[in-house]
Structures are given as C-alpha cells and as structure tokens.
Amino acid sequence: MTHQPLLPRPGSGRRAAGVLLAAATLLGAALPASAARAEPATGPDAAAAARTPRYLDPRLPTAERVRDLLGRMTLEEKIGQMTQAERGSVDADPTRIAALNLGSLLSGGGSTPTPNTPAAWADMVDGYQRQALTTRLHIPLLYGVDSVHGHGNLAGATVFPHNIGMGATRDPGLVAEEEHITATETRATGPQWVFAPCVCVTRDERWGRAYESFGENPALVSRMTTAVDGFQGTRRSDLARPDRVLATVKHFAGDGDTTYGTSTTGDYRIDRGVTVTSHRRFDAVDLAPYVTAVQAHHVGSIMPSYSSVQWTDVPGSGPVRMSASKELLTDVLKRKIGFDGFLISDWDAITELPGDFATQVRTSVNAGMDMFMQPYDAPQFEQALSAEVQAGRVPMSRIDDAVSRILRAKFDLGLFEHPYTDRTNIDSVGSSAHRAVARRAVAESQVLLKNDHHALPLAPSQRIYVAGVNADDLGNQAGGWTLTWQGQSGNTAFPGTTILQGIRNAAPNVTYSADAAAPTTGYDVGIVVIGETPYAEGLGDVGVGGHTLELSTTDRANIDRVCSAISTCIVLDVAGRPQIVTGQLPAADAFVMSWLPGSEGDGVADVLFGKRPFTGRLPVTWPRSEAQEPINIGDPQYDPLFPYGFGLTTRGRTTSAQLG
Ligand code: GLC
Numbered sequence: 001m002t003h004q005p006l007l008p009r010p011g012s013g014r015r016a017a018g019v020l021l022a023a024a025t026l027l028g029a030a031l032p033a034s035a036a037r038a039e040p041a042t043g044p045d046a047a048a049a050a051r052t053p054r055y056l057d058p059r060l061p062t063a064e065r066v067r068d069l070l071g072r073m074t075l076e077e078k079i080g081q082m083t084q085a086e087r088g089s090v091d092a093d094p095t096r097i098a099a100l101n102l103g104s105l106l107s108g109g110g111s112t113p114t115p116n117t118p119a120a121w122a123d124m125v126d127g128y129q130r131q132a133l134t135t136r137l138h139i140p141l142l143y144g145v146d147s148v149h150g151h152g153n154l155a156g157a158t159v160f161p162h163n164i165g166m167g168a169t170r171d172p173g174l175v176a177e178e179e180h181i182t183a184t185e186t187r188a189t190g191p192q193w194v195f196a197p198c199v200c201v202t203r204d205e206r207w208g209r210a211y212e213s214f215g216e217n218p219a220l221v222s223r224m225t226t227a228v229d230g231f232q233g234t235r236r237s238d239l240a241r242p243d244r245v246l247a248t249v250k251h252f253a254g255d256g257d258t259t260y261g262t263s264t265t266g267d268y269r270i271d272r273g274v275t276v277t278s279h280r281r282f283d284a285v286d287l288a289p290y291v292t293a294v295q296a297h298h299v300g301s302i303m304p305s306y307s308s309v310q311w312t313d314v315p316g317s318g319p320v321r322m323s324a325s326k327e328l329l330t331d332v333l334k335r336k337i338g339f340d341g342f343l344i345s346d347w348d349a350i351t352e353l354p355g356d357f358a359t360q361v362r363t364s365v366n367a368g369m370d371m372f373m374q375p376y377d378a379p380q381f382e383q384a385l386s387a388e389v390q391a392g393r394v395p396m397s398r399i400d401d402a403v404s405r406i407l408r409a410k411f412d413l414g415l416f417e418h419p420y421t422d423r424t425n426i427d428s429v430g431s432s433a434h435r436a437v438a439r440r441a442v443a444e445s446q447v448l449l450k451n452d453h454h455a456l457p458l459a460p461s462q463r464i465y466v467a468g469v470n471a472d473d474l475g476n477q478a479g480g481w482t483l484t485w486q487g488q489s490g491n492t493a494f495p496g497t498t499i500l501q502g503i504r505n506a507a508p509n510v511t512y513s514a515d516a517a518a519p520t521t522g523y524d525v526g527i528v529v530i531g532e533t534p535y536a537e538g539l540g541d542v543g544v545g546g547h548t549l550e551l552s553t554t555d556r557a558n559i560d561r562v563c564s565a566i567s568t569c570i571v572l573d574v575a576g577r578p579q580i581v582t583g584q585l586p587a588a589d590a591f592v593m594s595w596l597p598g599s600e601g602d603g604v605a606d607v608l609f610g611k612r613p614f615t616g617r618l619p620v621t622w623p624r625s626e627a628q629e630p631i632n633i634g635d636p637q638y639d640p641l642f643p644y645g646f647g648l649t650t651r652g653r654t655t656s657a658q659l660g
Helices: 012-028 042-053 062-072 075-081 095-099 118-132 163-168 172-187 220-225 224-231 238-239 279-295 326-336 359-367 376-389 397-412 423-428 434-445 474-478 498-505 553-565 601-607
Strands: 083-086 102-106 142-145 248-252 274-277 301-304 309-310 446-452 464-467 512-513 525-531 570-576 590-593 647-651 654-658
Touching: 012 423, 012 570, 042 359, 075 083, 075 397, 083 376, 095 118, 095 512, 118 142, 118 423, 142 397, 172 423, 172 434, 220 279, 224 498, 238 397, 248 326, 248 601, 274 279, 274 525, 279 301, 279 326, 309 590, 326 359, 359 376, 359 397, 376 590, 376 601, 434 601, 464 498, 464 553, 464 601, 498 512, 498 601
Parallel strands: 083 102, 102 142, 248 301, 274 309, 464 512, 464 525, 525 570, 570 590
Antiparallel strands: 446 590, 647 654
C-alpha cells in the first residue's frame, strides 16, 4: 500500500523539505510554514505544529524523532528498513522499492548506471529515492557503494592507491584527506553511505584482499582509522553535509587473520576462512582497530566478516561465523565497546551460516545483525524474518533495536529533510585539485627497498628504456574494485596517467617496449615494471586461478634481458602484495614497491625523478619465499627479505634506511 504525496523533481535538493511538509499534510498534520525553516512555531502555527508528526520535525532531538517514527511503523515496515537489495534487483521495476518497504539499496562492484557519469549516478539514486518516498511514512532510502579507493565504480572519479599503499605512507592525515575527497565525490553523485574503510589486519599475503588492508600491524591500522573522520567528519552534524557520507569499517573481525586452507567458499583458500586464535590475541590483533573506529571516530556502520573464529582458549569450541556470533556482535561490539551504529551483513553472508534460510535469518538477527545485504532475495528475507518474529523466535525488542539504529543514521544524514542528491560538488569529481592529492598519496606510498650506486633519483636528461606491461596499464595499476568488482586490465575504462606516461612527462628521451624486444643499446637507465593483474576477494587468493606470489615468466625474462644489457637497472613492482623477488633482486640496482597506485601514475615519476623524496615504509613483511607466509613482525625466527617498516629515504643524492 503506498501513498502518492506531492513529490519534487529529483535533484531539487533543498526543495525536498517542502516535500516532507506536503507529506505531513497528507498524514493529516498541516505543518506550519515555519517548520520548513525550523523556526519556532507561534500563533496558529503552534496548533499546526502540535499536530506535526514529530519525526518530521527537524527541530526535535534525533532520539525523539526515532521514537516517534518507530511507534508508527508496522512490522513489515520495520523489517523493510532492515533489508538492503542490489539495485539490479529493482531496476526493471522500481515500484518494488515501496512494495517491499526497502530501507536501502546498494551498487555492488560494477553495478553502474548507463552512461556511467556523475549526473547519471545522481539521477539513478534520486529515482530510487523518489520511489521510497511514496511509502506510507516516506522513510528515505540509504544508498551504499564500495568507495574503497575513491568512488571506484564511477568512471572519471579520482582513483586513490589501495589501502596497502596508504598504509605505506604512514600518514593518517593524508588518509583522512583522501576519504574526504572520496566522500565528496560519492555524495555528490548520490550514494550517502560507503562500505569503507577496510580495517582488516592482513597477516598472510596469500590473501586476495591483502591490498585492502593498511597493513599487518594493528597499531598502524588503528592509526589509519582517521579514514572514518575523512568520510563522516568529526561531528554528528557533519553527516548531513554534501561532502560527507556514512562510513563502514569492515570486515568485523579477523578477516585478514584466517588460516590458509580453511576457507569453505568455492575454491577460495584463505578468504572467508577460519581465524584460529585466543581471545587475548584476537583483541590485540583483530579487534583493536574497531575499538578505535568506534570509540575515537564514532563510525556509523560496521560490516561483519564472512570469516569465522575458532577459540583456542575455549576447549571443544568449533568455528563460529562472524555473522552468527552473538558474543562478538552484541556482547563485545555493542555492549562492551559501545558501538551505537548499525551492523550491515556482507553480500549474502548469512547464506553461509548453518541451517535452512529461516534458521540463518533468525540466528544472525538474534546475534545482533541489524541490516541485511540480500542482493536478490529481499522478498524471501522479509517473509522469513516476519515469520520468525510472529512465531516468537525473534523478539520485537531486537527488531526495534535494529530499526532504531538504522533510522538514527538516516536522521543524522539529513535524509528526511533533504532526501535527494545535493549536487553542489558534482563538478569536483575527478578535478585537478582532487587528483593532485591522489598524486601526492601515490608518491608517499612508494617504498624504495634498494638503491645501489645512487641509481635513484633519475635525471631528466637520461636516456631511459622502459619495459613491462604494468608500466602502461591503468587497470593493472588500479587493481580490483575499479569500475568492476574484479577490476580489469587496459587503458580505456577510466581517465588517469600510467606510470609510463608519468615517466614521459618527466623526461624527453624514453623508449617503451612492453616485452623488452626493442634493442637495449644506447640507454643510460632501464626501468622494468613487473607485477600483478587485477583481482578481488578470494578470487585473488594464492592457489586460486593461478595466483601466486612468484613472478611471472615474462617479468623474470624482462628483468634478465634489460638488467643484463643496461648499466643502471630499476625494477618497479605494481602489485597488491609483496612478490617473491629474492632471485631477481641482485640484478637490479634499485627496487621500488609501487603497490596499486590508482589513476595518478605521475606520482610514481615524482619520486623516481626526485621531485618528491622517497618516504614510504613497508606496511607488511616482505617474504623471501612464499613458504615463509604467514610471516609478521614479532614472529620468532623472523628472517624476511625486507622487514615490516623498512624503507629507504632519499634526500637529494643521500639514501638512508628507516624502520618503523
Ligand atoms: C563484497 C565484499 C564487501 C563489499 C560487499 C558489497 O562481497 O565482501 O567488502 O562491501 O560485497 O559490494
């Protein structure tokens, strides 16, 4: 049953307040004109104000508005708020949004409008919002997207280095600046909620999501939770601003600390596996960043992990999926740590729990999950949960707690007053100012691991030979979660500068030969760019789809050919994790880890040519061999190729080592 109140054309932004006034009128409560301006009601307005639905009155405290609205909602409306669907499941018939009382939609990786432009994104989200506002209580929609290194789904957005590179910068202020830009580009194009930052602590680089982590040291990851401030601002009132979004720290918890070979998802090896640990070690390694994110940065949302935990200090305990752990979701996170936001399940995550669907739903809701990412089975989820509540197996108090948490976020985001996209900043998407910050981030993320004979910095006058596919491939230097879920090789999907273009912008005499087939005589410097092609999640696990930490045959051949022929040889690694270079390192005079720098290849050239100094430091341990994994700072018999925290700095012609 839906009502058709007067609704503005989407994109009307500020005029939307009038919409809700009109909606309130339809609810039998003529809102005084003054309510739109949130001025105190006087005279005849006082009577009208007395009849205003309290939840539509922006002058009231959020807690009161939540209480009032909750008291008006039916069970179906409440369950609808707990349900998130993929936009693809309603795009053909957007009226399903109201029919299902959906509280949220998401764009999964690659789920984009056509054309994939800022305006089309804002129009798309506003179109869905208009449908949501036709519901009886006109509760606005939350729209979520994975802006994990910039608004990566949007062509033309600024694409920042993935978190592993941001961890190498050791610059929490820069991370906050990155996420403020990302929030600006995301909110201006519609989504008010990002499933970022990942505060996973990567302990085994054979994990396909290692690059989504700021590093292996929980203290470093905790320092980088300034990302939440970048997204949300530092005051609750900031969330309503057009340059802020609701953040989500993920994946709670221990997703990067699972044991290789324990995954039961498809042919994954370690992603979604089992974290075998004691409570004490779990708190120190996996939980710590969440405590900071909640208590220091007041993160508004948390996404539990697909992975499981198995307690070594609880005899006989088996693995418990995070989405089913009442101990961790409710007792620890909500009660002990004080998390007052809401929990969003991962994509279909509850279907990996034991039992039939009704059991999976009941188990996760009762464990403390608040909203459910049910991309294509939202109706079935709603029916199952309704049946569980009516059978008394899920208490209404749990439903009310979940819905209250979700509504509070919507009020804080200002969505009841301004449900449509505020496009004030839409022209800033991919702006030169934003790209300049990303370029600085790329430069600060570069880690110089070897620099014999002062090979670096380069001089623009040098004759330079560049080899390797990853020298000239935007898709490879951006990695996964870029325009599509898995990412893709090539230079056509989005604008940016490749590393080769950056080198050519810095020096006039550059020859490029991807396979090093061109003659190598007559050059002062050879640069060989090695690395990986894009992947995401368990599809990037070592052992899946041919993934390994070893170098490809082509990369080894390029190093052999170029470094044996040209007197000064520099190797760059464009990858989401350390690769095994032990055998090739002696051939190189200099070795740089570039990680996944994103759209601004110029930032790599800036440090290669000394426009900026190398300052980056390893956020993870660099193994001598794949067999050494997992290997982390603090391990006994710690004998890596390069230790956690290592990085050479260059000041002019001086190179010095640093650790930490
Ligand atoms: C994925 C990821 C999660 C992401 C979500 C929505 O499976 O695990 O990080 O936020 O689905 O795309």
